[in-house]
Amino acid sequence: xxxxxxxxxxGGLRRAGWRLWRGRAVVQCQLSPPQRALxxxxxxxxxxxxxxxxxxxxxxxxxxxxPTDHQPEQEPQGPRPSYTGQGGQESExxxxxxxxxxxxxxxxxxxxxxxxxxxxxxxxxxxxxxxSVAAAGMFHSDGSELILHFVSQCNTKLSxxxxxxxKLVQLGEAEKKPTDQFxxxxxxxxxxxxxxxxxxxxxxxxxxxxxxxxxxxxNLLTSMIDDIWHYAGDQSTDFNWYTRRAVLTGVYNTTELVxxxxxxxxFEDTWRxxxxxxxxxxxMGNTANQVQSTGEAVFQGLMGAxxxxxxxxxxxxxxxxxxxxxxxxxxxxxxxxxxxxxxxKELSFIT
Amino acid sequence: MEVAAAAVxxxxxxxxxxxxxxxxxGRWPVPAGGVSLRRCSTRGSLEGVNRPVIDRIIRVDxxxxxxxxxxxxxxxxxxxxSSVGPVIQQMWNQEKDHLKKFDELMVAYRVxxxxxxxxxxxxxxxxxxxxxxLGKKGAMACTVAVEESISDHYNSQIRTLVEEGPEKYxxxxxxxxxxxxxxxxxxxxxxxxxxxxxxxxxxxxxxIQLGCKAAIxxxxxx
Numbered sequence: 001x002x003x004x005x006x007x008x009x010x011g012g013l014r015r016a017g018w019r020l021w022r023g024r025a026v027v028q029c030q031l032s033p034p035q036r037a038l039x040x041x042x043x044x045x046x047x048x049x050x051x052x053x054x055x056x057x058x059x060x061x062x063x064x065x066x067p068t069d070h071q072p073e074q075e076p077q078g079p080r081p082s083y084t085g086q087g088g089q090e091s092e093x094x095x096x097x098x099x100x101x102x103x104x105x106x107x108x109x110x111x112x113x114x115x116x117x118x119x120x121x122x123x124x125x126x127x128x129x130x131x132s133v134a135a136a137g138m139f140h141s142d143g144s145e146l147i148l149h150f151v152s153q154c155n156t157k158l159s160x161x162x163x164x165x166x167k168l169v170q171l172g173e174a175e176k177k178p179t180d181q182f183x184x185x186x187x188x189x190x191x192x193x194x195x196x197x198x199x200x201x202x203x204x205x206x207x208x209x210x211x212x213x214x215x216x217x218x219n220l221l222t223s224m225i226d227d228i229w230h231y232a233g234d235q236s237t238d239f240n241w242y243t244r245r246a247v248l249t250g251v252y253n254t255t256e257l258v259x260x261x262x263x264x265x266x267f268e269d270t271w272r273x274x275x276x277x278x279x280x281x282x283x284m285g286n287t288a289n290q291v292q293s294t295g296e297a298v299f300q301g302l303m304g305a306x307x308x309x310x311x312x313x314x315x316x317x318x319x320x321x322x323x324x325x326x327x328x329x330x331x332x333x334x335x336x337x338x339x340x341x342x343x344x345k346e347l348s349f350i351t
Numbered sequence: 352m353e354v355a356a357a358a359v360x361x362x363x364x365x366x367x368x369x370x371x372x373x374x375x376x377g378r379w380p381v382p383a384g385g386v387s388l389r390r391c392s393t394r395g396s397l398e399g400v401n402r403p404v405i406d407r408i409i410r411v412d413x414x415x416x417x418x419x420x421x422x423x424x425x426x427x428x429x430x431x432x433s434s435v436g437p438v439i440q441q442m443w444n445q446e447k448d449h450l451k452k453f454d455e456l457m458v459a460y461r462v463x464x465x466x467x468x469x470x471x472x473x474x475x476x477x478x479x480x481x482x483x484x485l486g487k488k489g490a491m492a493c494t495v496a497v498e499e500s501i502s503d504h505y506n507s508q509i510r511t512l513v514e515e516g517p518e519k520y521x522x523x524x525x526x527x528x529x530x531x532x533x534x535x536x537x538x539x540x541x542x543x544x545x546x547x548x549x550x551x552x553x554x555x556x557x558x559i560q561l562g563c564k565a566a567i568x569x570x571x572x573x
Contacts, residue, residue: 230461237413237454237464 104135105149109197112150116200117143117207144213147204148220154193155224161189162231179232180278186228187252187278188271191259195267202260225249247284251277294334301330400460401515405523407571408508409462412527413453414570415501417468418475419446422497425479426490435487435544442494442537449530456526465570474566478559485550491541492549496556498538500563505531 095103108125115121119136121143126135139145168174177185194201208217225245234244254277259270305326309319423443430436457464465471482493505527512520512527549555 226461226463235458237457239464239466239468241464242466 101138101145102149103129104131104138105146106153108146109150112146112197112200117147117204119143122146142207142210143204144207144210147207148213148216150197150204151208151217151220154190155220155227157193158186158190158224159227162186162227166231180282182232183228183248183251183281184271184274184278186232187248187255187274190224190228190252191256191270191274194256194259198259205256205260221249221252225252247281251281298331298334301333302327305330399519404511404515405460405520406462408512408523408527409453409456409460410465411504411567411570412508412530413450413457413462414465414468414471415504415567416446416450416453418471418566419497419501420450421472421475422479422482422493425476425481426483426493427479428476429480429483430487430490433487435490438540438544439490442540445533445537449533452526452530456523466573467569471566471570478562482555482559485555488545488549489555491544491546492552492555493559495538495541495546496559497563498534498541500560500567501534502531502538504563504567505534 104122104126106125107128108122111121111124115124119139119141122139123133123136127133165174169176197204207213222245225248229244229248234241236244251274255270255274258273259267262270264270305323308326309323312319312322314322420443423439423446426439427436427443430439456462478493479490483490485492509524509527509531512524517524546552
């Protein structure tokens, strides 16, 4: 019995060592982050000063309970459920790997303005939590997870903010904003969260565009835009759903880029740019309206011309000429308002 | 062009009155094959709901009702003034109600509609008008084929939801069961009106049902 336990423990330690060595191959990334993190963090806790005994024993039982785990390591596994349900032997302040990662990344954020979105910032963050700097090894070396964590946090903050505003409106304590103002305020609120990190944000943007980050960053972007439209009161169930989100995504991205190189006080230029883009977006609907009614008017005009011509009863050549004349007249009439405007503009310097 | 202009025109109008916000959706970057984690949920109807499954169900059902609407519209365009006009009109009205219900569910569960809606718009109308051009029996045959497809599809959805947990999805199950019964009724009405006497009935039916299966497959995913 004891021998078996010892053998299992030894086997567990051997596997742990092997897995640690594998866990170093960050680039390969065969293990899913929580799984890799489990092994590395188990070692980290041994290295750190706090609570060596309970952690050694808790990591032991974890190895014991997954004797066949090293088999499926080749396949990427989905996020495991938290390990807090293992035979009631875990220590009381045991936390899941994800929560630990969360804490480290949150702590790392305050070091970003100094070190950028790098493993150094993560290491500093880990230090403030009393963990070894090797904790940074849990994450990608390019700082992707730190950036994604930050973006996710900002999106959550934005959602909470919008939810609060909505509550106030429902309670009648605040006025319901018109759509363009709502969008402007929401995008501004979200972009203002970048201000503390604005110097290093271009670096973050380029990292988010790396191929292995694109699914996650796209996911975060689309869910944020969807949230904004949801709280703006969008209830479309047809193709408008896509049009609106595409337009707002464009507005958000361009405003973000403008913000990167804006040096005006409190980013006034950026907010003015945002206002103009949102106004453009609102106008897009009207313009499409005008285009359609213009098209219809032209069509009807041509039909009328055709009828007139067919009733004219003259020779074919004359009829063709008459039709051409009427259609040109029809089309030029449409441009009269523009003509009026441009003439006025030319003469404006006189009046 | 008209469809696109109409789409853009309506897309940026004033925000309509707000309904209750339904849940916050801050998402952790999705790991490989993973499930998106909810940071905080605030509304009961989205708690503990299997989002991917519900997403698909509502999206495909919405697309289906939309398509059925367009099919009946096409049939009415051709046969509106004939003797089966009132019958088709009545079935069309029921489909309109179904669509309205799914619009509400779509907003309540925050599901995105399928990208292919403009396509189903045209394809549905063409199918309806085309089958109606084959005569009244042709239109009825189309109705029978489509409604049979839809009832089978609703049945499998009911099975899925019951497996997931009938208590969690009580409202949705009720709606789908009701609609399944309505579609079965349409199917029977079609048969009553000599659908089987339509030209090339079995070929027509098979072709339409194949099209329906493809439409369902695509709408669930895209």
